[in-house]
Amino acid sequence: MFWKYGLFCSILTGSIWGLFWQIIFTMIGLLTIGEKLYVNVVPFLIVGSLISVIYVFLQNKISIKFHLLSIIFMVLLIYSFTFGDPFLQKKTNSISTFLLVVFNSFFTWISIYLSLKQINIGKLSRYNLEKFYLRLLWGLGLIILILITLLPFYIMIMTSLKNQQSLILNPLDLSLNFTSDLNVLFSSYIELFTNFNFHIFLFNSFLVSIVTVFVTLFFSIPGAYALSRLRFPAKEWFSGSVILIYLIPSIVLVIPLYAVFSQLGLRNSLFGLLIVYPATTIPVALYMLRGYFNSLSKEIDDAAIMDGLSRFQIIIKIAMPLSKPAIVSVALYVFMIAWNEFLFAFMFLDDTDLFTLSRGIISLNSSEIPQQHLMAGAVIATLPVMVIFLYLEKFLISGLSSGGVKG
Amino acid sequence: MKKNIQYKSSELLRKEKKLALLLILPTICLVLSIVLIPLIANFWISFKPISLGDLRPPSLIIKENIRGKLSKSGEIAQIHYRYRNSSTKYDLNEVIFTDFIPKGIDIIDIKQDTLCSVESNKLICNLGKLKAKSSGKIILEISRNDSWVNIDDNPKKHKPIASFTTTNILTSFDFTLENYKKIFSANEFWQVLKITIYYTVFGTAGALLLGLFAAQILQKSFKGRPIIRGLLLFPYVSPVIAVAFAWVILFDPFSGVVNSMLIQMEVIEKPINFFGQKFVSFYFFGFELKFPLALSMVIIFEIWRYFPLSFLFILAKMQSIPEDIYEAAEIDGATPLQQFYFLSLPFLIGIIATLFLLRFIWTFNKFDDIFLLTGGNAGTRTLTVNVYEQAFAISNLGAGAAVAVIIFIILLIFSIFFIKYSKKETI
Known part of the structure; x- marks a missing residue:
């Protein structure tokens, strides 16, 4: 079969990468230089396959010089195959399109080089063939995954830094004018903090989240210790029902809580939220901490009892210091749940003074308020979580994978 | 000793x-x-004829007015009390209101003396039962006497205080099946159920498959892997x-990047309202195929947002598989796909099943x-959005609770499945 031959593999690789990077760089060009560009399929397919065939034939002579030469050769090929107009702009080319072509050639060449390593033109064995196709898929998959994951965040940040006029003029132009004043660049943020009470929302969000963390830990550390160490009737039943509580959706709880809290006067208050949030996070925390306590050796506890420590002292002096990583990851996780919570904040809070960030951003979602304000609000809400996440990623990942999977 | x-x-x-x-x-x-x-309260509410407005407890509204002047001793004026039951549905029982009469004022006459009496500078009016929406008026004729002190003795300074009992709709024993009848008889309900099932099945499967794919990609060690x-x-x-709002703006029909880009690249002619259009039609060999656009977009969002979770768990599980079995397989000449199919997959099947459930x-x-992306419009209303829609948009709390009960019952069935299967693999 023809698709088992290295020659076909190399042509396929070249055309796929040529097309792929062409589309990507057209998009990047559209979003960054603010000029009209078009995807130009055929020339890039041809150049990609030509270059990859050349690579397969000459791969034994590979060196830095060879890499450089091929990239330059590829730039020349692209310009000659497209008659000097790689992105069909129908006008004289600018330095920015030239840079796009250079980057395009560079990435295409590197991709071809990485996917065609040790491929010869002849018939390939099943092992090598699969290895080749999977490697191609791996590269494409990795880049696409990263792009689709980050695109919404990129749009979010860029939109928040634009002004109304330029957004309406050309929605694609997300290039930033760094020469302008910082006050202009961050005008949406300044607006939110001066006219839309975002400093209050930010404070409320921090307050609610941090109190939730402490309340949750206060209840769940002793609870988890009891579930892990002590013998009492119906213990298994308790452990089992913890995960079931996890599965109850908040939309089922919201109507009765709304009704009862309305009548008790707790509804439009942060205190009301501070009752509901810990109740939803405690089961998660219990489950995670119990798992960690189970992994600690019981002998330490026994020794401590022999030394005359009470169980409370054991929790404070032994179990808590030993399980510090778990407690940190639970605290972070609970903070994130409380910070990101939307439904109860949305249903409960009416007064602007009490809004958390989630609730505050909802109030920005109207046709009278420009988009970039909404996106600036989104960035403000996302930033603290991201900082915490990136800073303490290891803790969080171990926490997430030890049972904190609240959807 | 042993004992x-x-x-x-x-x-x-x-x-x-x-x-x-x-x-604990x-x-x-x-x-x-x-x-x-x-x-449990949700079950209770689902059998009640209760709307959002009923949560505001009925109350007695009293307005006090003075007609005439009390500038000199001996002058006569009138105090008018107008009272009203604020509720349009519920009666007030045992209504009593009291007001403080200052020392500087003498009461000459009470127009409704059957209801009211004066006890040591306190006016007590026993209004008895006050029907919904009903109102009334009490007029006092007063005169100013010599012990008047200007600042303290203005009769308006003291607000009348009311006491009453009323039926609280939440705690009364007033039940109805109307909510369930209404829910099940609406055509929309079965549509909503269908959409919920589509959303759940495709959203779950998609996120799981993408997570599995991502885990396969990130399993290979390369530079920058932890960052990615x-x-x-x-x-x-x-x-x-x-x-959610970033997605809405990304796909906005007027100023969204995706639409402008597709138009720029000449893939489409007119902008597409991705989150607002129920169907797009295709013609395939003369057949018209309707593709549910908004629902698919919501499903794609769900996949995008939750694939990281499956990815994380599957990756963690894959890294716990011993390396040497792969090395052995490599020596035996097993191809990468064979290694995945015969080695990785059997290891992963447990975690995949648990994650799926x-x-x-x-x-x-x-x-x-869904609420943030489409508000449940354009054919994306699932059961949970329907709870909100019934309870807070149409203000029928009872009907909303009834939908919530249905959700809970379906969940209960799932959970039984979950418990049965999750014993094999614990997360």
Whole structure:
């Protein structure tokens, strides 16, 4: 079969990468230089396959010089195959399109080089063939995954830094004018903090989240210790029902809580939220901490009892210091749940003074308020979580994978 | 001696039991009161004819007015009390209101002296039962006497105080099946159920498959892998409100990047309203195919937001598979696909099944995402959005609770499945 031959593999690789990077760089060009560009399929397919065939034939002579030469050769090929107009702009080319072509050639060449390593033109064995196709898929998959994951965040940040006029003029132009004043660049943020009470929302969000963390830990550390160490009737039943509580959706709880809290006067208050949030996070925390306590050796506890420590002292002096990583990851996780919570904040809070960030951003979602304000609000809400996440990623990942999977 | 030890150990056990209860009781109380009691309350409300407005308790509104002047001693004026039952539905019972009469004022006459009496500078009016919406008026004729002190004795300074009893709709024994009848008879309900199932099945399966794919990609070690692993978790850890609005703006028909880009690249002619259009039609060999656009977009968002979770768990599981079996397979000449199919997959099947069940339940429960993206319009109304729609948009709390009960019952069935299967693999 023809698709088992290295020659076909190399042509396929070249055309796929040529097309792929062409589309990507057209998009990047559209979003960054603010000029009209078009995807130009055929020339890039041809150049990609030509270059990859050349690579397969000459791969034994590979060196830095060879890499450089091929990239330059590829730039020349692209310009000659497209008659000097790689992105069909129908006008004289600018330095920015030239840079796009250079980057395009560079990435295409590197991709071809990485996917065609040790491929010869002849018939390939099943092992090598699969290895080749999977490697191609791996590269494409990795880049696409990263792009689709980050695109919404990129749009979010860029939109928040634009002004109304330029957004309406050309929605694609997300290039930033760094020469302008910082006050202009961050005008949406300044607006939110001066006219839309975002400093209050930010404070409320921090307050609610941090109190939730402490309340949750206060209840769940002793609870988890009891579930892990002590013998009492119906213990298994308790452990089992913890995960079931996890599965109850908040939309089922919201109507009765709304009704009862309305009548008790707790509804439009942060205190009301501070009752509901810990109740939803405690089961998660219990489950995670119990798992960690189970992994600690019981002998330490026994020794401590022999030394005359009470169980409370054991929790404070032994179990808590030993399980510090778990407690940190639970605290972070609970903070994130409380910070990101939307439904109860949305249903409960009416007064602007009490809004958390989630609730505050909802109030920005109207046709009278420009988009970039909404996106600036989104960035403000996302930033603290991201900082915490990136800073303490290891803790969080171990926490997430030890049972904190609240959807 | 032996008996002594036995006694001591049983004593110890008793103590331990006590301590355990002490440690865990606060948690149980809190969770009971915020999770389990509301769950039961939800059943209760679903059988009640209750609307959002009924939550405001009925009250007696009293307005006090003075007609005439009291500038000199001996002058005569009137105090008018107008009262009204604020509720349009519920009666007030045993209504009594009292007002303080200052020393500087003498009461000459009470127009409704059957209702009111004066007891040591206090006016007490017993209005009895006050029907819904009804109102009335009490007129006092007063005169100013010599002990008047200007600042203290203005009769308006003291507000009338009312007391009454009323039926609280939440606690009364007034039941109806109307809510369920209404829910099941609406054509829309079966449509909503269908959409919920589509959303749940495709959302779950999609997120799981993408997660599996991502885990395969990130399993190979390369430079920058930890950073990329962190990046891929972004959609999951960031606030739903931020990412949902970012998507809405990304796909906006007028100023969205995706639409402008597709038009620029001449893929489409007119902008597409991705989150607002129920169907797009295709013609395929003369057949018209309707593709549910908004629903698919919502499903894609769900996949995008939750694939990191499956990815994380599957990756963790894959890294716990011993390396040497792959090395052995390599020596035996097994191809990469064979290695995946015969080695990795059997290891992963347990975690995949558990993740599927968990994610299935959570996707089924999902409310925020759809609510923020489409508001449940354009054919994306799932059961959870329907709860909100019934209870808060149409203001029929009872009907909303009835939908919530249906959700709960379906969930209960899922959970039984979950418990049955999750014993094999614990997360």
